[in-house]
Amino acid sequence: MSPIPPLSAPLPIHSPGQEKIINACERHWNTHKNNCSGFVYAVASNLGISLPHVKANPMIDYIAAWTTPTWWKVSSPQHAGKYSEEGYFVVAGLKDESGSQNPHGHMVVVTSSHESANGIYPRGYWGKLGGVGMKNSTINWAFEASDLAGGVTYWRHMARR
DSSP: OOOOOOOSSOOOOOOHHHHHHHHHHHHHHHHHTTOHHHHHHHHHHHTTOOOOSSOHHHHHHHHHHTBTTTEEEESOHHHHHHHHHTTEEEEEEEOOOSOOSSOOOEEEEEEEEEEEETTTEEEEEEOOTTSOOEEEEEGGGTSOHHHHTTTOEEEEEEEEO
């Protein structure tokens, strides 16, 4: 599957909450384009959501531990995109289970389902450790195809922004 390129035109905004999340992503992307978990932490903090300032693996563990009272697991990438358009803070995460001494994992802020790749993967923003992340791009650019098929997990915060 070939990822579709980032949009040149702004995304249609479906809710005030979605607009707040996109604005927070834009505000923090340049500073954290080289750090996915730092980016997620900065955007969440900007939105009044408490997350630990840690690498992706422990941040994913933290979110997973709070599933039900604070974070709700989302069943599919399509639902993740729709929830983000309704104004929920939605993240996608993949733990590094390689057994390396310094595992990092990867995280993305999901912002829209608009013009998603093959109608499956939502759009989002992310930083990338050791590189430069992307903004307003389909998340199939953020993860390997094999991980998208089953390793990536999606969560939404319980409260709309």
